[in-house]
Structures are given as structure tokens and as C-alpha cells.
Amino acid sequence: MAQTTAARASRRDWVGLAVLMLPCLLVSMDLTVLNLAVPHLSADLKPSSAQLLWIVDIYGFLIAGCLITMGTLGDRIGRRRLLLVGAAAFGAASVLAAFSTSADMLVVTRAVLGIAGATLMPSTLSLIRNMFHDPAQRTLAIGIWTTSFSVGGALGPLIGGMLLEHFWWGSVLLVAVPPMVLLLALGPWLLPEFSDPGHHRYDIASALLSLAAVLAVVYGIKRIAEDGPDWIAALSIAVGASIGILFVRRQARLPEPLIDLRLFRIPAFSAALGTNMAGFLAMFGISFLLAQYLQLVIGLTPLQAGLWSVPSSVGYTLGSMLTPWLARRFSAATVVGGGLLVAAVGFGALAGLGHSPGLALVVAGSVVFAVGLAPVYILTTDMIVATAPAERAGAASAISETGTELGGALGIALLGSIATAAYRSAMSQAVATGGIPPEVTETARATLGGALAAASRLPLPAGADLLATARDAFTHALQTASLISAAVMIATAVVAMLALHPRPSAVPGQGL
Template sequence: MSAAPPVSVSSIPAPPADRRTWIGLAVLMLPVLLVSMDFSVLYLAMPTIVASLDPTATQQLWILDIYGFMIAGLLITMGNLGDRIGRRLILLVGAAVFGGASVLAAFAPGPEALIAARALMGLGGATLMPASLALIANMFPDSRQRGRAIGIWTSAFAGGAAIGPVLGGILLHHYWWGVVFLINVPVLAILFAIGLAILPEFRATSTAPFDVLGVILSLLGILPAVYAVKAFATAGPSPQAIGAALFGLAMLVAFLWHESRAAAPLLNLRLFRNATFSACLAVALVGMMSEGGIAYLTNTYLQSVLGHDVLAAALAGLPMAVTIAAFSILAERVARLIGPRSALAGSAALAGIATIGLLALGTSSSLWIFMALTAVAGIGFGIQFALVTDIVVGSVPPKHSGAASGISETSFELGTALGLAVLGSVATAVFLADDDGHGFADSLGETLKQAAELGGAGDAPALAAKSAFVDGLHVAALAGGSTLLVLSAVVYVVMRGSRSA
């Protein structure tokens, strides 16, 4: 009788996750929810912060931007650090920093203290996101369950971005501005109480020295680049913005050169030889660029063109948040049904078509048109964001999943910054070009303020400014949607022959 053929380790199915593991996933959703909320909630609190702390215009920009700068610049570093010292450890340390900085921000006596506290919050946030995502890769070895878990994780991020303005609006209606930071504390207390008992620890066994030079070069490259992008978006080209862009680009080139030669690189460039890996990162970058830029412009559209208040505008954004969250969870099932290639390419195409559909909006459109179009776009964004994260994290060995998640999240953060800069600048350029002798200011809000001071004589300039802003929104939506459609075709070609993630 012939011997049975040997069974390879890879052919043995991974054990399914137990109830304790799913409880751990619920705990990991908490920090992600907070990080995404803090991206959006501060926009509502800024008017009262300005009235209380009297920051300069430059200080206002730093209060808003330093948080995102720190997260974008440190995600890859903190993902690698968590791989080495322990993902649960760095998650809890980051939560402690985030919680302590939230208290400092809530009771900041001046703008300088608030900027410093927001920087510390960014430092903590940069550890929370890659650590939580990397732990999911360890906790769910079964690829199907891991895809579902990452979809739930993605839905928490989308939910936080949607809940932030609504919750912030309600709290700011009753309390002082510091409450938007204090809401982080009880949530992080739950994370500590349950996380220590539920979450597993994991660290890589590498003995190679940590890539300190890579960390320095990455920060010198990413931080000036993100600053330049935001500076271009808010004030247009300037010597400072151009200088920062050139310096950041030079440092990024030096970073890539160093990483190609480092013994234990911070960024494993060999991952990018995988066309699917690179295509997924492109989807993350372009998808967030389109979603972030259009979300910023449509928020202005809802309030300044249609005349809705802040809370009503936030509620109008809920349908999109709901579809993003729901289809992030369902993304794994969609990919199983039609294949990752068709799911990823199709979701990018759907998001692109719905974004182009915003051309239907006018100066007096019904709110349901906006809500329907953005809800459809949310279906596409939810599927593609979850699949991108799952494919990127699943394409590397578990010991490197922290670094891979850092790369993925950095693409999302840079995409958001580019969306505000590129699409925001395009819309502003169209807005100013449509000025037919009315004397528009640099923004729609300032133009409407000047028109209101003119009384009845300002009605015509106000109407013209609203129409010009809608024209700018149309061009930005066409640009963002068309880019998604092109990328959809590229992904479909690049991932040819791939049926499984």
C-alpha cells in the first residue's frame, strides 16, 4: 500500500476565531473610532475655540493641521515599532498618550498649549491605527474571517468620521469647547480595562537594528510634503510652500535610496514589486483623495449655498457614512461572490460614477439628490477601502503586518491631504475665474459675508458667488470621479487572473 502524500502546512485550514477574539475586535474598534472622530469634530469647535483662546490665523491652521501631520508622518514608523516591541504594548501606550493629551487639550490655557496637545494626540493616534490593524492580522488567521474583521474595522473608522460632527454639534450646543476632547477619556478607559485581559500580544523576532535613519528621513520627507499640500490648498503657491515641497521631495528620494540598501528597512520596497499591492495603494490614495476633497466641498455647499446649519449638514452626510460602514463589512462577501478583482475595480467605478453624478447639484437642489448620490458613492468607497486594507495586510507575513498596515494607512492619510489640496484648489480656481466683475473674495464664505454687508445691493453678487462655487464643485467632482474610473480600469488589468486576495 502506498504512503499517503504529505500534507503541507499551507493546506491546513486556519482555526476559526472564538468569541473572545470577536470581543477583542470590538475593543480594537474603540481607538479607531476616536482617531477618526478627532479628524472631523474640531472643525465644529473652531469658532468657539477662536472666541475663547484668540489664536492668530497661523495658530488656527496649526491647531487644525498638526494632528493630521503627526499621524501621516509617524504611521509607518509606529507600525514597525509595534512589530518589534509588541503590538498590544504600543497600542496601550499610544492610548495613554492619546488620552492624556486629550485632557491637556480640553483645558489648554492658550493656543500654544492646544497646538502642543494636538501634536501629542497625533503621536498617540499614529500608534493606535497600525497597532489595532496589525493585531487583527494575528487574531484572525483565517483569510475569510480576517476580511470580515477588517471590514468591521474600516466601518468603525467611517462611522467615527460621520459621528464626530453630529456628536460634536450636540455637545457644543450644551458645553464648552473642551468637551470634544474629554469624550475620548471614558472610551480609552474601557480600552485599558478590557484590552489588557482580552487582546493578545505579538512581536516579531527580528534582531536587526531599528532603522533610525529611515525614521528621520521619512519624517523629513512626509511632514514638509503634507504641509506643502495643505499650504497650497489654503493659500495657494508661496515661497514657503514651494520650498517645503522641494525639500520634502528631496528627503523622500533620499529615504527611498536608503531603504533600498538598509539591512532592516523601515519600508520594504520589495512589496511594491507586487502589482496588486501597488494597485491597492493607488486605490487608497485616489479613493481618499476623491472622498475627502468632495466631502470638504459638499459641506461648504450644504451650508453656504443651500443654507443649512452645521448640524443639518452633518445629518445629511449620514447616508454616505452608513453605506460606507455597511459595505465595509460586506466587502469580504462581495469579493467572495465576484472575486477581488471585479469587486475592487467595480467599487472604484461605482464611486467614480456617483461622484460624477454630483454634476446634478445646483444652487437650489433638493437635499435628497445629494443624499442619494453620496449614499451610492459610499457603497463603492466602503467596499474598496475594506478590500484595499485586507489585501495589503494579507499580502505580507504576520510579522510584518504592522509595517504593511502603516503603509496602507499612510496612503489613506496622504490621499485625504491631496484631496483637500488638489480638488479644493481646482474648485477655488474655477470659483475665482467665474467672477464677472462682482469682486469675489478668496472663498465663498468671505464673499457672502461681504455681500451681506451691502444689504439689498449684495443679492446679485451673492447669487453669482453661489453659482460660481457650484461650478467649481462640478469640475472637482468630474476630476475626482474620472480619476476613479481610470484607476478602476487599471486595477482590472493589473489584477488579471486573481480570484483570491
């Protein structure tokens, strides 16, 4: 009944949606655009290796850590207000970061950018929940919202590459300023305000616990992805998990918790969140490996690799456009399950990469899994925000975005670790059969990048043999990770088809 009587969005709402796309584009662009500028800013600011890591990583860390806090804060003080404050802070921090005079200053301004970015994502999604009450229109709006992230991620390397050819490294950060100014000018007129009048107290201790828990876990996972498992990564994850348990226990005792744990009692909410995380685990993990394959195996430049990633963004856009049509004709469980199976086909295709470089197969496989995962992300996100009561849409949106961040980080760490183990195993076999000179064995077995560097220092026949062996080993590792991803998608599809079918307890707000 609710689906037939819900008020339909006005033209003003659709124009407002276009305004909400601006921060989404910028947040995803900022995750990738600085990577191309690393050589230029390194020459200018001369950061240490530790400072350089923090310059690159602190932005994503603080976005992940602050999402829950900012989503709930938007419910309390007003989602439009928080969005506009975040936009002003994001624009100002972008200017300061662009004109940083030291590595420490750039670390601090990137941290502020991460905190500001965390205010933008849950605010935009929860405002969509308030603006689009008709289920079909809301699905379309969320599809457009998710596509803006994909487009931003694809545009980042392209725009950054063009700017760096003509301007200094800080120019890539100034791209954010005009859209933020436009958002500040149009937002008050086009976006509605919404806050939860029933909540007044904001628990600072809970906010700090959630930040510490997510930061510790994400840091540990990222360390595993970069350096492999070690005691520091294990300790970081264990500390984060322990703080997370304290956070959950505190929420259960508080009369006005930062996160209402009763949201997780809604079957559709929990099932959609788990499915969402599984999809991003596979997509981020394989995309991380494909970026290395394109550059280190096929030999493309970073800009060329970025250009060849555009077809997958187009595939995601196509999948997003098809989602509303599919959702009108089939149940959400069927569309999500079908999308996961399509993604499994794409990952399975990547497992067919042979010893010779296969650019066409990489592009085809990535397009297929992007098409398949687009409806998965759109519909699970829709379920997460729609099954939660309207006054908790900010918190639900923040949980959704945090799940995405954690799923992506887990994908890079787990699939990256599996691929590293497979690469080292293949290289060990090559060593045992005498295919690698003893003096470069350890370097070549560690990473593909190390093997390429070692090959460049060897005489031509030995260097060429090492290069071919290392590239074959990495291709084998990518095949292994792709097969695992395909299996995860198939298993998740079965669970989603069973768990996402409507149940009486999945009615929005019921049981809360």
C-alpha cells in the first residue's frame, strides 16, 4: 500500500539530486587524484617515507572512521546543515592542502579533508531518503547517486593527469573548490532540512570509541594489504575489535545511543548490509590487483591504465540505468542474486587470463562484473535506508557507507594477501627449478615490483627470463584471486536470494 500512495518527487527534488551528486563526485575523486601527484609533491615537499604514507592514507582512514559519528550527528543537528558545514570545510581544506608548504601541513589538511568528507556521504544519502518517498523513484535516485561515485573515481586519474601536465601538484586538489562553492550557493534553496526532534543528547565517548575502533581495524587491514600479515597488523585489528565490543556494549546501555542497535534486528537491513560488503570486497580486491596487472604485466603507464578503467565505469553506469527497470519487474532478492551471478561470470572470465597479456579479457571481465554489481549496490543501499525509520536515515546511511569502506579494505587485504601468497608460491617453484638467479631470489619472490626492478639490473637473457617468470607468477595469482571472488559471489547470491525476500519483520520501522 505504501508503494502506491507515496508522494512522488517534484522537479525541485530532481534538481536537488543533481546538487547532491557534486560532493559524491569530489569525495571519490579525492581518493585517487593525489596518487598521480605523489612524484611531484615528493620533489617539492620532500616528505619522509612515513609522511608520504600518511599523506596518501589519512584521508581514507578518517572518512572510514568518522562516518558513523557524522551520520548520527546529521540526524541530531540537521542533515542539510551538516552537509553545508562539511562542504565549506572541504573547500577550505582543499585550498590549504593545495598550498601546503611542508609535508606535515599536507598531512593535517588531508586529515581535515577526510573528516569533512565523512560529513558529505551519509548526509547526501539520508537526504535522498527524505526527498524521494516513492520506492521506484528512490531506487533511481540512489542509482544516480552511486553512479556519481563511479564517475568521480574514473575522472580522478584523467583530470589529475591533465592538470599535472600543465600545473603544479596542488592543482589537483583545487578541483574541489568550484563544486563546493556551487553546493553552498544552491543547497539552502534546493535541499530540504531534516533532523530527529526526539534526540538531543550526543554521546562524545561513543563517537570516540567508534572512531578508534574503525581506524584501528582499517589500519590493520591496510597494513596486511601492503606488507603482509605481521604482529602489528594483528594487534591493531584485535585492539579495534575490542574497542568495537566496548562501543556495542555502551550503545546497549545508553537511552540515546549513537547507533540504535535495533536496526540490526531488521532482517532486510542486516542481510542487505552483508551482501553489500561482500560485493565491495570482491570488486575492490580485484580492482587493486588489476591496476598492478595493467601496469606491471602489460606495461601500461598510469594514465593509460586509468583510461582502460573507464569501460568498467561505463559498465557500472549501464548497470545503474538498468536497475530501476529490473526492480519494477522482479523482486529485489532476484535482482540482487542475479547481479551477483553476473559479477561471478566477470570474475570467472578474469581467471581465464593466460601467460600472454590479455588486455581485452581484462576490460571485458571488469565491465561484466561492474554491470552485475551496480544493481547489487543500488538495491542493497536502498534496502538499508528504506528499512530504517526516517528519523534514523542518517545513522543507517553511515552504517551503509562504513560497511562499504570496510568491505573494500577487507577485499584489498584478503585478496591481496591471497594473491601475494600465490605469487610467492609460483616464484618459489621457479627458484627451485633454477629459473631465477640466486642473487635476486628474495627480492623477486617478495613482489612483482621487486622482481621487475631486479630484472632491470641483470644481463639481458637472465633479466628477460626473470621478467617473464615474475609476470607469469602474478598472472597466476590474479587467476587465483579471481576464482575465489567468483566463488564468493555465487555463495553470496544464494544467501541473498534466501535472506532478502520480504518478511513481515522487514517492514520499515517494525520491531523498533
